[in-house]
Each structure stands twice: as C-alpha cells, then as structure tokens.
Amino acid sequence: MKRLVLLALACAFAGSALAQQYPAKPIRIIVPTAAGGTGDSLARFVADRLTEAFKQQVVVENRPGANGIIATDYVVKSAPDGYTLVAASAGNIAINPGLYGSKLPFNPERDLAPVALIANTTQIMIAHPSLPARNVKELIALARSKPGAIDYVNAGNGSTPHLNMVLFASMAGIKLQGIVYKGSTPGRIAVVAGETPLMIDGLIPSLPLVQSARVRALGVTSAKRVAILPDLPAIGETVPGYVGEIWYGILAPAGTPQDIIQRLNAAITKGLSTPEVKARFAKQGADVASGTPVEFGAFIRKEIVKWTQVVKASGATVD
Numbered sequence: 416m417k418r419l420v421l422l423a424l425a426c427a428f429a430g431s432a433l434a435q436q437y438p439a440k441p442i443r444i445i446v447p448t449a450a451g452g453t454g455d456s457l458a459r460f461v462a463d464r465l466t467e468a469f470k471q472q473v474v475v476e477n478r479p480g481a482n483g484i485i486a487t488d489y490v491v492k493s494a495p496d497g498y499t500l501v502a503a504s505a506g507n508i509a510i511n512p513g514l515y516g517s518k519l520p521f522n523p524e525r526d527l528a529p530v531a532l533i534a535n536t537t538q539i540m541i542a543h544p545s546l547p548a549r550n551v552k553e554l555i556a557l558a559r560s561k562p563g564a565i566d567y568v569n570a571g572n573g574s575t576p577h578l579n580m581v582l583f584a585s586m587a588g589i590k591l592q593g594i595v596y597k598g599s600t601p602g603r604i605a606v607v608a609g610e611t612p613l614m615i616d617g618l619i620p621s622l623p624l625v626q627s628a629r630v631r632a633l634g635v636t637s638a639k640r641v642a643i644l645p646d647l648p649a650i651g652e653t654v655p656g657y658v659g660e661i662w663y664g665i666l667a668p669a670g671t672p673q674d675i676i677q678r679l680n681a682a683i684t685k686g687l688s689t690p691e692v693k694a695r696f697a698k699q700g701a702d703v704a705s706g707t708p709v710e711f712g713a714f715i716r717k718e719i720v721k722w723t724q725v726v727k728a729s730g731a732t733v734d
Contacts, residue, residue, distance in 0.1 A: 482506060
C-alpha cells in the first residue's frame with residue numbers, strides 16, 4: 416500500500432512539473448477536415464490566440480477523412496502531454512458514436528479529455544421559391560396535408576444537414592422524403608433548380624442564394640436568431656425545443672494533466688472573449704462559446720445521447 420501511495424505521489428509530482436514547464440515546444444491542433452472550412456478556420460483562430468498567450472508556436476495540421484475518425488484516432492493515440500490536440504465538432508465526437516457503433520476505434524468520453532468549447536454555429540433551412548411555404552409553420556401545415564410528398568436534400572447519410580432535418584421532422588410530427596445527394600454542393604444546386612425543393616444547409620454557403628432570392632430562407636437551426644440574419648426566426652420558435660447547432664471545441668488525449676487542461680482552457684477563453692473576436696465569429700454565423708472543461712464534458716455526454724437517438728431514427732448506416 417505504501418508503495419502505491421508513493422507511486423501516486425510521484426506521478427502527481429511529475430504531472431505538476433510537466434505543467435509548470437508547459438509549453439516547452441510547439442503545440443499541434445489536428446483538424447479532421449480539409450483546409451478552408453468553418454472548423455479549420457476556427458481552429459486556426461484558436462491557434463493564433465494560443466501562440467500569443469504562450470509565446471510558443473501553435474500549428475494546425477489537417478488530417479481529413481472517414482468523417483473525422485482518422486484525425487481523432489490519431490490524437491487519441493498521441494502522448495497525453497498537451498502537445499497534440501484535436502479540433503472537435505458535433506460530427507466527429509457526438510454523431511459518430513451512433514453512426515459507427517462498435518466500428519468506431521475510440522470512445523470519445525473515455526479516450527479524450529475536454530479542454531474548451533469554442534463556438535456554436537448554425538445551419539439554415541432553405542426552400543425553392545415554388546414551394547408554397549413562406550415559413551416553418553406553413554411548411555409543417557403543408558407537410559401534414561401531404562404526408563411524405565415533400566422531398567428534401569439528404570446531403571449524405573449521417574451528415575449534420577441530414578440529421579438536422581430528421582430531428583426537425585420528428586419533433587414537428589411530419590413525414591418528409593429524403594433524396595440522397597453526394598454532398599451539400601450538389602444538393603444546394605438541386606434546390607436552386609427546383610429539382611428538390613427543401614434543404615438544411617450551411618449558413619454561409621447559402622447566404623448569397625438567400626440574399627439574391629434564388630432560394631427562400633425558412634429558419635435557422637440555432638437556439639436563437641443569428642446576428643447575420645436578425646429577421647429570420649429560429650426553427651425552435653415554431654417547434655419548441657428544436658436546436659440543431661454545430662458546435663466546435665478543443666480536446667486532448669485522456670490522461671493529459673489537469674493543470675495543462677486548465678491552462679489551455681484559460682488561454683482559449685481569454686483569447687475569444689473580446690468584442691472584436693465575437694464580431695469576427697458572427698460574420699461566419701458563429702457564436703463564441705465558453706465554459707469549464709467539466710461543463711464541456713457534460714455537454715458532450717448529452718450531445719452523444721441526443722445524436723445517437725437521431726441517427727437511430729434516421730436509419731442512417733455506414734458501410
């Protein structure tokens with residue numbers, strides 16, 4: 416027993432010493448998508464803030480593929496020393512467990528340590544102008560009068576646009592028919608052409624189409640209206656409780672010393688707290704998020720339960 420106590424004390428001392436020296440070399444943030452997307456942009460912004468705070472280089476490394484599994488698994492298997500982090504999102508952390516089940520090579524709750532929630536972003540429900548529904552309330556009434564007759568773009572089984580529509584239909588008590596497309600871009604083109612009249616899509620790529628009246632905006636999936644489109648209602652104003660936000664955060668390998676986790680959380684929170692940063696995020700349809708690592712962990716657990724249920728309801732599978 417005495418040896419175990421001494422060993423525990425030695426490990427605690429080693430972890431504390433590591434934290435005091437941290438960071439003594441460059442830090443990497445592994446992004447599970449290609450460069451240029453929202454998650455990549457947010458990760459690079461966080462990297463810049465950490466570089467300023469720590470006076471140590473923080474670099475972003477893109478490792479796309481397999482719905483974020485490749486990048487996330489790489490971080491899970493990295494040394495738990497705070498020098499390799501993953502840019503997490505609802506997709507690779509909360510949706511994948513339900514989508515892949517036992518095929519997922521890691522358990523997000525067991526194998527990763529929450530560091531900081533950094534942003535919540537919204538998607539938008541758009542429709543071709545020929546669809547006789549000017550808002551979510553009219554869409555629901557139309558769908559109830561014609562069960563299964565309204566087609567929507569499924570931008571990929573298990574994708575956030577797909578699952579957000581499944582969640583909407585379930586909570587609204589309506590039946591819609593999904594038409595599968597190979598991604599959001601061809602799906603968006605189909606809506607503009609009137610080929611498939613309805614879609615939930617990313618806010619930023621849809622915005623020019625809304626502004627030019629090539630599509631009609633029905634609502635945003637966030638918990639509240641967004642600054643970039645203040646007159647457009649949130650879907651939850653019509654369907655109480657509906658929230659389909661895409662969140663982004665930073666996680667580390669499980670076992671990373673808590674002192675390092677806390678230092679990272681404090682630096683990220685401070686770096687994102689200025690009005691200038693919030694304004695910059697708002698231009699991307701994002702709201703700055705904050706909170707402790709413990710709060711982020713509790714949030715992740717709830718999100719996994721929520722999206723596992725939605726995946727099951729959608730019938731989405733992976734090969």
